Amino acid sequence: xxxxxxxxxxxxxxxxxxxxxxxxxxxxxxxxxxxxxxxxxxxxxxxxxxxxxxxxxxxxxxxxxxxxxxxxxxxxxxxxxxxxxxxxxxxxxxxxxxxxxxxxxxxxxxxxxxxxxxxxxxxxxxxxxxxxxxxxxxxxxxxxxxxxxxxxxxxxxxxxxxxxxxxxxxxxxxxxxxxxxxxxxxxxxxxxxxxxxxxxxxxxxxxxxxxxxxxxxxxxxxxxxx
Numbered sequence: 001x002x003x004x005x006x007x008x009x010x011x012x013x014x015x016x017x018x019x020x021x022x023x024x025x026x027x028x029x030x031x032x033x034x035x036x037x038x039x040x041x042x043x044x045x046x047x048x049x050x051x052x053x054x055x056x057x058x059x060x061x062x063x064x065x066x067x068x069x070x071x072x073x074x075x076x077x078x079x080x081x082x083x084x085x086x087x088x089x090x091x092x093x094x095x096x097x098x099x100x101x102x103x104x105x106x107x108x109x110x111x112x113x114x115x116x117x118x119x120x121x122x123x124x125x126x127x128x129x130x131x132x133x134x135x136x137x138x139x140x141x142x143x144x145x146x147x148x149x150x151x152x153x154x155x156x157x158x159x160x161x162x163x164x165x166x167x168x169x170x171x172x173x174x175x176x177x178x179x180x181x182x183x184x185x186x187x188x189x190x191x192x193x194x195x196x197x198x199x200x201x202x203x204x205x206x207x208x209x210x211x212x213x214x215x216x217x218x219x220x221x222x223x224x225x226x
């Protein structure tokens with residue numbers, strides 16, 4: 001490939017990435033500022049994570065449950081380590097919100113949160129996609145799949161809305177998360193001879209917890225934005 005063409009193509013893709021990110025970040029208002037800040041916070045999702053643990057424990061033996069929980073932690077650790085300590089120092093792509101980035105003058109920063117200096121790939125995206133893909137592989141259940149995919153996509157959207165990541169950061173995080181989930185699931189499936197139940201008990205619980213959490217977010221955002 002002609003180096004000049006490659007450079008021009010890369011610049012064009014970077015510009016598209018920037019335009020999409022700024023367009024999403026520009027759709028701000030006090031209500032969505034509060035809502036997206038809540039949605040992006042990992043710790044407020046602890047009840048949802050607990051509901052997933054309950055789902056695993058109610059459908060598999062204690063050995064499989066323990067293994068899945070351990071591997072879930074390993075999957076997230078791999079995704080987090082690869083993004084934060086290996087790829088980011090190598091790529092050094094500044095976040096949109098980084099004051100040293102010329103784009104930052106056009107970014108709406110929420111609650112003065114700018115994140116670290118670099119954001120490629122997104123650790124939020126990598127971690128969320130890693131656990132989502134791993135559990136999707138384990139359960140292979142349509143209901144859970146259609147619950148986890150929108151949740152993870154919304155998590156990524158919130159990072160663009162808050163101006164701390166480009167779309168490209170999030171897509172790269174998706175790739176890292178998928179790779180981490182696949183790396184851990186394939187040997188687990190072979191060694192555990194995983195047998196999935198015909199019907200899953202308590203499969204409605206994570207959806208109910210997620211819905212309640214989002215309703216709480218909406219109420220809190222409405223109150224804070226008044």
